[in-house]
Amino acid sequence: KQEVTQIPAALSVPEGENLVLNCSFTDSAIYNLQWFRQDPGKGLTSLLLIQSSQREQTSGRLNASLDKSSGRSTLYIAASQPGDSATYLCAVMQRTSGSRLTFGEGTQLTVNP
């Protein structure tokens, strides 16, 4: 059974700092890994998707990497802003029927002005 772990569970940083969120998974037979953002009381918003054949994806100040062999991904946020405060979740889509996503429990990020 696929297990996804995110460390740390919570992180508080001052504005402007660069930071890294970590995600690990146990089964490397995946289609892709996705990073999401969730604001309080809201649904999930897709940030980045890395296909199994890719090593990284970038969008603006965000960069996500994938090391499938070691079962790890990182989300790098450059020059953090208070508006980045949210819960960040990673999820892996498995190569099984229905291509289900298995989610980590998320990292709650607070960026202080």
Place this chain on the structure above:
Amino acid sequence: NAGVTQTPKFRVLKTGQSMTLLCAQDMNHEYMYWYRQDPGMGLRLIHYSVGEGTTAKGEVPDGYNVSRLKKQNFLLGLESAAPSQTSVYFCASSYLGRWSSYNSPLHFGNGTRLTVT
């Protein structure tokens, strides 16, 4: 485009009552999913569908039923609600390429907050 729309947004049920949650997507996605989100448990897959007329069980299917009569709609039913079904329910959809590794990210609705007393 509205994306993924869930109705209702909030609902309070008494134990034993039934209800249906509706999810509609306008992106012509083949795959649709129902998740529940609980503190300390993360997001867990209830049921999913890989196309019109098909459904399959996810991680926590007991106490729920689903139907996908039209490609754009995915219904989640609770036949006899229990307090353990108090949760936030999210619907999501995605496109998955048949012959390649290309796939689209999941698109989520804003959730339905259900309380069972």
